[in-house]
Amino acid sequence: MQPVLKVRNVHKDFHMHILNDKTIPALEDVNFEVGLGEIIGLTGKSGSGKSSLMKCIHRTYLANSGSMEYLSSNYGTIDLVSASEHMIIRIRREEMTYCSQFLSVIPRVSAVEVVAEALENRGVDLEIAKEKAAKLIERLGLPEELWDAYPSTFSGGEQQRINVARAIISNPRFLLIDEPTASLDQKTKDVVIDLILELREKGTSVILITHDKHTLDRLADREIHLAGGKIQEPSLA
Amino acid sequence: MVMKNDLPDDHNWLLRVRGLTKIYGEPCSSTVQLTGPQFNSNICPETEAIVACAEIDFDLYPGEVLGIVGESGSGKSTVVQQLYFDLESSGGEVFFSHFDEGKTNLLEVSNQKKRYIRNHLMGMVYQNPRDGLNFSFSSGGNIAEKLIMAGNFHVGSIRERASTLLERTEVPVARMDNAPKTFSGGMQQRVQISKAIANNPPILFMDEVTTGLDVSVQAKVLDLIRHLQHDLGISMIVVSHDLAVIRMLTDRTMVLKNGRIVESGLTDQILQDPQHAYTQLLVSSLL
Amino acid sequence: MIEQKKFERAYNYAFIDEGTKMEIRRKMLKAVAIPGYQVPYSSPEMPISRGWGTGGLHASLSLIGPKDTFKIIDQGSDASVNACNLRNFVKRMTECKTTFNTSEATIIQTRHRVTEEVLTDKQIIVFQVPQPEILRGVERFEYKTRIMHAEADYAKMWVSLYESYVKFGDIMRGAGYPIKVNGRYLMSPSPIPRWDVPNLSHSNAIQLFSAGREKRIYCVPPHTLIEPLEFEDVKFRVEEFEGIKCAVTDEGEAFMDEIYENESSKKFVINDSNFMDRLKEGTRPNQRLFKNPPRNQ
Numbered sequence: 001m002q003p004v005l006k007v008r009n010v011h012k013d014f015h016m017h018i019l020n021d022k023t024i025p026a027l028e029d030v031n032f033e034v035g036l037g038e039i040i041g042l043t044g045k046s047g048s049g050k051s052s053l054m055k056c057i058h059r060t061y062l063a064n065s066g067s068m069e070y071l072s073s074n075y076g077t078i079d080l081v082s083a084s085e086h087m088i089i090r091i092r093r094e095e096m097t098y099c100s101q102f103l104s105v106i107p108r109v110s111a112v113e114v115v116a117e118a119l120e121n122r123g124v125d126l127e128i129a130k131e132k133a134a135k136l137i138e139r140l141g142l143p144e145e146l147w148d149a150y151p152s153t154f155s156g157g158e159q160q161r162i163n164v165a166r167a168i169i170s171n172p173r174f175l176l177i178d179e180p181t182a183s184l185d186q187k188t189k190d191v192v193i194d195l196i197l198e199l200r201e202k203g204t205s206v207i208l209i210t211h212d213k214h215t216l217d218r219l220a221d222r223e224i225h226l227a228g229g230k231i232q233e234p235s236l237a
Numbered sequence: 238m239v240m241k242n243d244l245p246d247d248h249n250w251l252l253r254v255r256g257l258t259k260i261y262g263e264p265c266s267s268t269v270q271l272t273g274p275q276f277n278s279n280i281c282p283e284t285e286a287i288v289a290c291a292e293i294d295f296d297l298y299p300g301e302v303l304g305i306v307g308e309s310g311s312g313k314s315t316v317v318q319q320l321y322f323d324l325e326s327s328g329g330e331v332f333f334s335h336f337d338e339g340k341t342n343l344l345e346v347s348n349q350k351k352r353y354i355r356n357h358l359m360g361m362v363y364q365n366p367r368d369g370l371n372f373s374f375s376s377g378g379n380i381a382e383k384l385i386m387a388g389n390f391h392v393g394s395i396r397e398r399a400s401t402l403l404e405r406t407e408v409p410v411a412r413m414d415n416a417p418k419t420f421s422g423g424m425q426q427r428v429q430i431s432k433a434i435a436n437n438p439p440i441l442f443m444d445e446v447t448t449g450l451d452v453s454v455q456a457k458v459l460d461l462i463r464h465l466q467h468d469l470g471i472s473m474i475v476v477s478h479d480l481a482v483i484r485m486l487t488d489r490t491m492v493l494k495n496g497r498i499v500e501s502g503l504t505d506q507i508l509q510d511p512q513h514a515y516t517q518l519l520v521s522s523l524l
Numbered sequence: 525m526i527e528q529k530k531f532e533r534a535y536n537y538a539f540i541d542e543g544t545k546m547e548i549r550r551k552m553l554k555a556v557a558i559p560g561y562q563v564p565y566s567s568p569e570m571p572i573s574r575g576w577g578t579g580g581l582h583a584s585l586s587l588i589g590p591k592d593t594f595k596i597i598d599q600g601s602d603a604s605v606n607a608c609n610l611r612n613f614v615k616r617m618t619e620c621k622t623t624f625n626t627s628e629a630t631i632i633q634t635r636h637r638v639t640e641e642v643l644t645d646k647q648i649i650v651f652q653v654p655q656p657e658i659l660r661g662v663e664r665f666e667y668k669t670r671i672m673h674a675e676a677d678y679a680k681m682w683v684s685l686y687e688s689y690v691k692f693g694d695i696m697r698g699a700g701y702p703i704k705v706n707g708r709y710l711m712s713p714s715p716i717p718r719w720d721v722p723n724l725s726h727s728n729a730i731q732l733f734s735a736g737r738e739k740r741i742y743c744v745p746p747h748t749l750i751e752p753l754e755f756e757d758v759k760f761r762v763e764e765f766e767g768i769k770c771a772v773t774d775e776g777e778a779f780m781d782e783i784y785e786n787e788s789s790k791k792f793v794i795n796d797s798n799f800m801d802r803l804k805e806g807t808r809p810n811q812r813l814f815k816n817p818p819r820n821q
Contacts, residue, residue: 017514018521059503061510075244083242085503086298089488090244106463106485107456120467349675371683378687385686386679391756392689414690 003071004174004205005034005057010066010081012049012056012229026052027229030066034174039196039206041220049229050209054176056081057207058098059088070096073173093121096174099167101182103151103159110148111137115165122170136165139195141188156183164192168199175199175206181215193218249334250296251439251472252320257293257329259315259496262286264327274494274515279312289315290496293329299439302466302473304487304504306480306519312496313476317442319344320474321361322351333358335439356386360433364445366425369432370417376403376428377413383435402431406461423454427461434465441465444476459485480523484508492516538585539617544568548586548741552732555743560705561673562656567739577610578736580633580652584614587648588631593621595629600637600779600795607635626798627809636699638720640778640799641809643729645746651714653735656742658702658712678710682753689758701760704751705744718752719762719779722814725750759817770794773803777813 012027027049034040042050055061057068059080068080072095078087092098097118105114115133120126134147140161146154151162164180177196181189189212196206196219210216216223225232260268268281272288279288290312297303305313318324320331322343331343335358336350343354355361363369370379380399389395400410406427408420417425426446433441443462447455463486465471475486483490484504491501492515500513511517536542544566551565570578580596588594596611598604602624610633615622623629626641635652643649659669662680672678681702688696695701699715703724713721714733724731724744731744744750752760769776771783771791778799780792794800802809 014510015512016517018517055509058505060505062502062506062512079242084244085489085501086250086296086301087242087244088503089298089301104484106459108453109460109463117463117467126468348671352675352677371680374683374687375690377690378683381686382679382683385682386677390682392686392758395686396690 002036003033004036005071006069007032007057008067008069010056010068011064012052012061013064025229027056027063030231032224032231034205034207036205037200037203039200039208039219039221041216041223042207042209042226043216043223044226048226050226051178052229053226054098054178054207054209058092058096058176060098070174095172096176097167097170097172099163099175099177099180101179103163105151107152108150111142111151111162112147114151114162115169118166119169133165133169136169137161140165140191157185157188160184161188164195168195171199171202172204175204177206178209179211180208181210181212189215244298251299251334252297253332253339254293254295254320255330257316257319257331258291258327259289259312259319259324260286260291260327261289264288272495273497274499277495279495288496290493292497294498295491295501297440297472297474299472300470301489302475302487304483304490305474305476305493306478306483306490307493308478311493313493314444316493317361317444317474317476321359321442322355356383357436358438358440360438360441362426362429362433362441362443362446364448366417366422366429369429370425372416372418374416375414376408376417376420379417379428380432380435383432387436398435399431402435403428406431423450423458426450426458430461430465434469434471437469439472441471441473442476443473445478447482448477448479462486480508480520492519535617537618538588539570540568540582540585545586548582551741552583552586552743555732555741556730556745559745559748560709560711560742562740562742564739565741567736570736571613574737575654577606577633577635577652579734580635580650580736581610581614582736583650583732583734583741584631584633585617588614588618588620590618590620592618592630593623593628594618594631594633595623595626596633597637597639597797598635601797603797624798624801636715637779637795638716638723640796640811642812643727645728647729649729649731651731651733653712653714653733654737656712656733656735656738656740658700658710673709676708681710685753685755689755695758695760702753704753706748707751711742711744717763717779718760721750721752721760722762723812761816762814764816765792768792770800773800775803777811
């Protein structure tokens with residue numbers, strides 16, 4: 001399988017100037033590859049470095065060393081660790097989305113618009129984007145009376161659905177998704193799983209963090225187990 | 238294998254700023270060296286000249302939104318005011334891809350050319366609507382001013398464009414002929430935004446636009462700005478001391494302290510993985 | 525022995541001393557060279573108060589010689605108190621001829637009107653200007669108006685015309701309509717009615733504008749283009765006297781004064797007194813009439 005992402009010798013630690021220059025290690029010598037259309041499940045205990053790794057790929061965290069070669073469809077091979085910010089902005093807009101556990105949106109923008117915005121960013125007409133967004137959140141089981149409400153007032157599960165919808169509506173080439181099914185009921189969980197599988201059919205590569213055995217079993221082609229910021233040997237997984 | 242970490246050449250910068258400097262008073266040869274965050278001061282110990290900003294370097298790419306954050310007196314407004322020619326620079330270079338193919342330093346062109354660039358190719362929204370609007374004119378007249386400066390001398394088309402813009406920014410079109418002084422603060426800000434985007438400029442500067450507005454009005458103005466970003470693909474430089482505003486609006490952020498850039502990066506990186514001690518302090522005080 | 529003749533007159537010829545007259549004429553030459561540009565000048569003391577036509581007198585007296593024929597009008601009238609007094613003063617100081625007849629005059633000083641009669645290249649017209657700065661109404665700082673002129677930045681004036689149109693449905697400027705001279709400077713035509721504005725364009729005569737209190741001289745040289753500011757769809761218009769005839773001469777084609785006789789009735793009389801006299805004599809002078817463009821909608 002052609003690798004879309006090659007992670008090589010990635011180290012990350014946090015140097016906290018305001019905590020008497022304390023250094024908090026997060027990742028140590030991480031190496032792995034993600035193939036085209038492959039779904040990788042990142043597992044490990046809380047604090048094992050799963051989210052840190054995902055954020056390093058998204059460049060929300062700056063890796064201290066190592067490289068992450070990403071094969072872009074538009075710009076060739078890019079090292080996500082050292083690429084210019086302008087390049088990363090492009091990649092994020094056009095190819096890579098990140099779905100965090102927490103929803104961060106502008107207050108007073110309706111649910112449909114929040115989701116449609118992600119599509120509109122890629123040059124889709126607003127009306128068409130809204131139509132698609134409505135279809136998607138309908139599928140995710142968000143009650144219709146909430147479509148025009150503001151997501152900042154939603155419950156955890158409702159916000160989660162908006163978050164997932166926003167990340168997948170644009171058919172990204174690379175999806176980083178953190179606990180997509182955490183606060184959802186079984187039925188919605190399966191919808192999310194189906195949606196991710198459909199994306200994979202279209203060639204999306206996925207890195208997934210989940211504590212949910214069912215989600216992991218249904219989605220992941222391969223598991224990467226982290227402990228103390230290091231990848232454990234596959235035999236242990 | 239060759240790795241490309243920069244955008245290809247056809248994705249060129251829109252605005253390129255190098256060494257932008259503004260000094261008040263008489264500087265000496267070491268004024269710039271003796272001020273800055275490492276001295277926690279922007280006053281030259283030799284001459285007492287004040288370095289409002291110095292060594293400001295950045296590129297803005299089309300469609301990007303750049304945030305400038307910092308506390309009062311860090312020089313963040315000084316930077317955009319120089320770019321909009323409200324303030325004369327003490328030094329540096331500014332190149333703009335829409336003017337002379339980006340070959341000419343904007344700080345060195347004639348006042349007439351600066352006015353042309355300002356009116357045709359740039360927009361500015363000030364914190365205080367009185368700075369951006371002429372309160373003795375109607376709100377339509379304020380928009381007309383920008384259109385007239387760009388060579389529109391047809392009252393019918395001016396009014397048509399003004400009403401489209403006001404509609405776009407959710408100002409009741411029926412109030413087009415009323416003076417902005419009769420408007421609420423949020424609505425004044427919307428009129429100011431309408432005026433700033435009247436000529437479809439490729440770049441828009443926003444200086445603390447939501448500061449001093451009610452929280453609910455603030456949310457609406459932020460929403461409007463976000464929509465403009467999406468619909469017009471306009472590049473922006475957003476100045477704010479409010480990290481929440483920066484987080485919602487910008488792709489990249491520069492952190493200023495004592496007139497210098499202490500850190501710059503992707504906005505989520507600045508907020509979640511700040512590298513510089515000052516940024517860590519700033520982010521840790523975020524509510 | 526000192527020659528007695530030198531002391532016959534209490535003042536220098538034409539009141540102003542020769543050095544100052546030369547200075548004023550130099551400033552006039554500069555004004556001719558840069559049409560519409562306001563040239564600062566010395567504005568010496570005169571025996572009348574500033575604001576009563578000192579600027580006009582400076583210009584007239586600097587130019588005049590014994591062979592000149594001087595005419596002065598105030599709001600079109602040769603016989604108003606102000607015009608009479610200034611005429612007497614000029615006559616005493618210069619011993620030149622004075623006249624009411626526009627055709628005979630070589631120097632015409634005027635306040636708030638241009639003669640109905642078309643001027644020739646043998647004539648100079650001097651306007652008394654109360655406020656030379658056309659931008660004063662939209663910009664209160666002098667240093668800013670100078671920058672605006674220097675950079676030809678007249679957007680604010682345009683916006684004030686736009687505002688006027690929005691408020692009143694027309695560009696309501698009774699007097700002092702903003703005009704562009706030779707495609708460059710914006711200029712105040714002094715408080716002449718709109719009726720007179722088109723007649724400034726491509727005039728045969730030198731047109732000097734002088735503001736004594738504000739110490740500025742400017743000029744529209746002969747055959748110079750004057751364009752009143754107008755929008756593409758809202759055009760400059762002169763006053764309309766449709767269906768109105770002069771109560772004295774029964775003439776319709778001239779700028780009219782509206783005279784109220786009592787509360788209920790009014791009549792119209794031609795404003796330019798010499799023009800009216802000539803009509804009565806039956807020697808109608810040449811006139812240049814401006815046709816208003818058709819209104820939109």
